[in-house]
Amino acid sequence: MLLGAIADDLTGASDLALMLSREGMRTIQTIGVPSGNVDLTHIDAVVVALKSRTNPATEAVAMSLEALAWLRAAGARQIIFKYCSTFDSTAKGNIGPVTDALLAALDVDLTIVCPAFPANGRTVYKGHLFLAEKLLSESPMRNHPLTPMTDSSLVRLMAAQSSLKVGLVGQEIVARGAEALREAFRAARALGDRVLVVDAISDQDLRTIGEAVADFPLITGGSGIAIGLPENFRRAGLLSGNSEPGSFTAPRGGAAILAGSCSEATRGQIQAAIAAGMPSMRIDPIDIAQGRVTVGGAADWALEQGENTPLIYSSADPTEVRAAQDALGRQKAGEIIEHFLAETAIMLRANGVRRIIVAGGETSGAVVGALAPAALYIGPEIDPGVPWTLTMGEAEPMALALKSGNFGTADFFLKAWELLQ
Numbered sequence: 001m002l003l004g005a006i007a008d009d010l011t012g013a014s015d016l017a018l019m020l021s022r023e024g025m026r027t028i029q030t031i032g033v034p035s036g037n038v039d040l041t042h043i044d045a046v047v048v049a050l051k052s053r054t055n056p057a058t059e060a061v062a063m064s065l066e067a068l069a070w071l072r073a074a075g076a077r078q079i080i081f082k083y084c085s086t087f088d089s090t091a092k093g094n095i096g097p098v099t100d101a102l103l104a105a106l107d108v109d110l111t112i113v114c115p116a117f118p119a120n121g122r123t124v125y126k127g128h129l130f131l132a133e134k135l136l137s138e139s140p141m142r143n144h145p146l147t148p149m150t151d152s153s154l155v156r157l158m159a160a161q162s163s164l165k166v167g168l169v170g171q172e173i174v175a176r177g178a179e180a181l182r183e184a185f186r187a188a189r190a191l192g193d194r195v196l197v198v199d200a201i202s203d204q205d206l207r208t209i210g211e212a213v214a215d216f217p218l219i220t221g222g223s224g225i226a227i228g229l230p231e232n233f234r235r236a237g238l239l240s241g242n243s244e245p246g247s248f249t250a251p252r253g254g255a256a257i258l259a260g261s262c263s264e265a266t267r268g269q270i271q272a273a274i275a276a277g278m279p280s281m282r283i284d285p286i287d288i289a290q291g292r293v294t295v296g297g298a299a300d301w302a303l304e305q306g307e308n309t310p311l312i313y314s315s316a317d318p319t320e321v322r323a324a325q326d327a328l329g330r331q332k333a334g335e336i337i338e339h340f341l342a343e344t345a346i347m348l349r350a351n352g353v354r355r356i357i358v359a360g361g362e363t364s365g366a367v368v369g370a371l372a373p374a375a376l377y378i379g380p381e382i383d384p385g386v387p388w389t390l391t392m393g394e395a396e397p398m399a400l401a402l403k404s405g406n407f408g409t410a411d412f413f414l415k416a417w418e419l420l421q
């Protein structure tokens with residue numbers, strides 16, 4: 001094992017695992033910190049998927065340190081802390097505290113912050129995070145149900161969360177290449193900076209950054225930051241040039257889509273699926289809280305759809321989400337949906353469903369946490385950042401696609417199935 005990653009949510013973990021496997025590392029994703037033995041023969045990278053994104057900092061730090069200890073014991077030579085490409089964090093954000101704690105545990109004096117993922121429109125320029133042509137704070141992320149993002153300055157966000165000195169390396173330096181960047185790291189160290197936001201507007205920038213951080217024990221960022229890392233191991237003769245992603249045979253069985261993401265992309269995908277005739281059931285947190293909808297009812301409805309893939313969704317627009325949160329509380333409204341969809345998944349599995357798409361990071365955390373596979377094997381890419389995965393260590397494996405709320409083309413729920421044989 002060469003590279004170890006700690007991801008703060010499930011969709012983010014499979015996004016990163018896909019990136020590493022596309023770049024030639026044989027990668028698996030574990031669900032939480034493994035409690036038993038994991039066979040790491042022929043594995044180059046392990047991504048430990050936590051569900052820590054919205055947890056209080058002390059909890060997120062403890063979970064991340066536990067993952068770090070496991071990864072180091074398993075032989076990881078470099079660690080990535082993976083958070084969202086939209087820097088999703090609560091008002092009491094835990095990205096800073098987790099970064100501080102990982103730096104301390106590794107006894108390291110400098111790391112970088114770079115959530116850029118140009119393939120999905122996330123770029124960092126002058127320390128500001130953009131989603132396509134919009135600043136983060138002007139994008140739909142300002143209305144996220146759990147982590148509304150109203151500031152686009154990564155330097156300001158990180159400085160508010162971390163106890164360490166935060167600096168910035170601009171794109172003009174990145175564009176000059178890895179040696180210029182290493183020089184900027186030396187200068188930043190001399191100034192006492194410990195956490196450096198690094199601009200990146202293209203995959204080429206990310207590859208340059210990847211090369212320049214080859215000797216960094218800790219790197220933090222989105223999945224994009226991993227694009228250049230496998231090449232460092234290849235250059236050092238530690239990774240064979242031809243480690244192709246393995247073959248993927250999807251289990252036979254029923255299919256379903258469970259969507260708890262309220263992101264704009266997911267809502268568009270739901271509209272497209274319904275317009276194409278996909279049977280759908282909308283669930284609402286207030287109806288669930290008041291007992292008007294039950295897991296058994298939803299699962300029965302899904303199973304009655306036969307050959308037609310059913311879509312169960314709670315996704316709603318910002319006004320509807322706010323109304324539910326006003327009635328139930330922000331966290332409670334989210335938990336009700338997450339719990340409902342997780343229980344539904346268990347009931348569907350018990351009735352032969354073997355292929356599930358889950359939309360939403362927190363939602364995926366709840367669903368996969370309930371299904372409780374030990375690990376996920378990374379299969380084919382559906383869209384940038386979203387692979388099919390296969391549950392590992394189970395008598396009857398399932399194919400799962402964990403879709404980040406904001407990822408995927410409009411026809412994602414329709415086309416994803418075509419990749420399963």
Ligand SMILES: Nc1ncnc2c1ncn2[C@@H]1O[C@H](COP(=O)(O)OP(=O)(O)O)[C@@H](O)[C@H]1O
Pocket residue numbers: 144145146260261262263266284285314315316320321324325333334335336337338359360361362363364403404405406
């Ligand atoms: N109708 C709704 N009202 C309030 N909260 C909701 C509703 N539907 C889903 N949620 C919650 O919103 C959160 C969405 O987060 P997540 O699953 O991570 O999606 P994304 O990937 O888009 O960020 C979850 O906690 C989910 O339970």
Ligand SMILES: O=C(O)[C@@H](O)C(=O)COP(=O)(O)O
Pocket residue numbers: 009011012013015016083084085086088117222223360361362385403404405406
């Ligand atoms: O980096 C990203 O954007 C994703 O990998 C990610 O973390 C997704 O989180 P959700 O939008 O909450 O699914």
